Amino acid sequence: xxxxxxxxxxxxxxxxxxxxxxxxxxxxxxxxxxxxxxxxxxxxxxxxxxxxxxxxxxxxxxxxxxxxxxxxxxxxxxxxxxxxxxxxxxxxxxxxxxxxxxxxxxxxxxxxxxxxxxxxxxxxxxxxxxxxxxxxxxxxxxxxxxxxxxxxxxxxxxxxxxxxxxxxxxxxxxxxxxxxxxxxxxxxxxxxxxxxxxxxxxxxxxxxxxxxxxxxx
Amino acid sequence: xxxxxxxxxxxxxxxxxxxxxxxxxxxxxxxxxxxxxxxxxxxxxxxxxxxxxxxxxxxxxxxxxxxxxxxxxxxxxxxxxxxxxxxxxxxxxxxxxxxxxxxxxxxxxxxxxxxxxxxxxxxxxxxxxxxxxxxxxxxxxxxxxxxxxxxxxxxxxxxxxxxxxxxxxxxxxxxxxxxxxxxxxxxxxxxxxxxxxxxxxxxxxxxxxxxxxxxxx
Numbered sequence: 001x002x003x004x005x006x007x008x009x010x011x012x013x014x015x016x017x018x019x020x021x022x023x024x025x026x027x028x029x030x031x032x033x034x035x036x037x038x039x040x041x042x043x044x045x046x047x048x049x050x051x052x053x054x055x056x057x058x059x060x061x062x063x064x065x066x067x068x069x070x071x072x073x074x075x076x077x078x079x080x081x082x083x084x085x086x087x088x089x090x091x092x093x094x095x096x097x098x099x100x101x102x103x104x105x106x107x108x109x110x111x112x113x114x115x116x117x118x119x120x121x122x123x124x125x126x127x128x129x130x131x132x133x134x135x136x137x138x139x140x141x142x143x144x145x146x147x148x149x150x151x152x153x154x155x156x157x158x159x160x161x162x163x164x165x166x167x168x169x170x171x172x173x174x175x176x177x178x179x180x181x182x183x184x185x186x187x188x189x190x191x192x193x194x195x196x197x198x199x200x201x202x203x204x205x206x207x208x209x210x211x212x213x214x215x216x217x
Numbered sequence: 218x219x220x221x222x223x224x225x226x227x228x229x230x231x232x233x234x235x236x237x238x239x240x241x242x243x244x245x246x247x248x249x250x251x252x253x254x255x256x257x258x259x260x261x262x263x264x265x266x267x268x269x270x271x272x273x274x275x276x277x278x279x280x281x282x283x284x285x286x287x288x289x290x291x292x293x294x295x296x297x298x299x300x301x302x303x304x305x306x307x308x309x310x311x312x313x314x315x316x317x318x319x320x321x322x323x324x325x326x327x328x329x330x331x332x333x334x335x336x337x338x339x340x341x342x343x344x345x346x347x348x349x350x351x352x353x354x355x356x357x358x359x360x361x362x363x364x365x366x367x368x369x370x371x372x373x374x375x376x377x378x379x380x381x382x383x384x385x386x387x388x389x390x391x392x393x394x395x396x397x398x399x400x401x402x403x404x405x406x407x408x409x410x411x412x413x414x415x416x417x418x419x420x421x422x423x424x425x426x427x428x429x430x431x432x433x434x
Contacts (some may be wrong), residue, residue, distance in 0.1 A: 010432035010433070015402050018424070018425050019425065021428075022421040022424045022425070023421075025424075085427050085428050086428055086430055086431025086432070087427055088429040091426075097377065100317045100321035101318070101321035101325075103317040104316070108318075108403075108419060109380075109403040110418070110419060110420030110423070113420070115423075115427065116423050117428075118292060152353050155430055157422065159227075163326075180426040180430055182422055186325075186326040189364055196426065196429050198422055198425060198426060200419070200422055201243070202322070202325060202327060202328070202417070203327030203330075203333075204236060204239040205415055205417055206308070206327070206328065206333050206373065206399065207239045208232060208235050208236065208415060209241075209301050209331075209399060209413065210302050210332065210374055211227070211230075211238075211303055212227070212305040212379070213303055213308065213372055213373075213397055214301075214302070214303025215227035215303070216227070
């Protein structure tokens with residue numbers, strides 16, 4: 001099963017496909033919960049309101065592992081997606097900005113689950129430093145960012161600072177060697193070549209609802 | 218310009234297209250910021266790392282309004298997207314669950330901007346009720362949900378409660394007449410027929426970063 005990894009050319013896989021793999025993983029987890037062991041792309045599409053041709057196409061990137069007329073083994077499918085997304089190991093997360101959002105993310109399920117672990121939350125505000133978050137982590141001084149990244153082998157930095165601090169923190173994260181950054185601050189941040197930044201814009205969810213409110217669907 | 222609305226069949230437009238319209242809106246706002254008045258799909262694709270054929274296809278749903286060889290008027294394009302997404306009017310938001318995430322969303326830019334307005338934040342915890350959020354709203358008693366929805370003409374309900382309360386709050390929102398719900402609780406909630414629920418799963422952003430960490434892109 002490990003051999004398929006050699007065939008993946010990540011540049012051929014769009015972020016949309018990756019996003020759908022996350023969706024398939026949720027579906028597969030749900031199938032396991034309800035005790036289903038084998039599933040065809042048609043059944044999966046019907047049950048979760050997805051497109052069966054799209055499912056086959058997305059999973060075909062990664063080689064053939066469905067059996068025609070029978071479908072996918074749910075557990076094999078889960079294992080494949082987990083390996084493709086790199087969720088078979090722990091990724092360590094550092095959150096910078098211990099306001100309401102940063103504090104919420106410290107104990108957001110999924111940010112500290114099987115594959116991800118929040119190993120620190122930093123702030124520059126003395127009134128926040130050394131106070132505990134509801135998740136039990138003590139807020140630490142953001143002046144210690146580089147040391148903490150190094151000592152705790154951080155791979156993902158999360159920016160939850162005000163917009164005014166976001167670019168500076170992004171640069172500090174990159175300088176400290178963090179390869180991946182998730183930015184929640186409402187501003188575009190630029191990272192040096194080789195560092196990936198994904199910005200989260202929660203307004204898109206409201207805009208989708210607004211479309212449906214407008215067009216009555 | 219208003220006439221194109223008659224041609225939209227919302228059932229023909231996927232949520233992916235709607236999501237891309239949100240992206241185009243951010244791009245167009247950026248073009249306006251830097252003083253660009255006309256843009257072709259190719260220029261827009263190059264500048265924002267998008268797919269020009271996809272841009273043309275997405276915008277073609279809504280009728281022809283680019284001029285061949287010249288491109289789109291940036292302000293017209295903005296106006297079209299704003300109307301399509303229904304952002305030319307204010308949508309009122311009620312947040313239920315005044316913990317860290319609910320409190321953060323109260324003053325999240327975008328949740329209270331041109332098109333959206335948070336008109337209340339509710340909780341059932343007496344120690345939270347009547348305390349002010351950093352955004353200046355007073356937390357109100359969630360027992361008053363139905364009255365508040367009615368009086369303040371709420372169109373979007375946001376669930377930021379613990380998982381254990383989410384289904385009950387979803388039902389209360391639907392019963393009170395809220396047509397659209399954005400669920401942040403880490404659980405699947407079911408709304409009655411005719412009420413749209415979108416669930417936000419922030420872990421998908423981490424999974425995307427994990428893919429790129431794994432495959433070295």
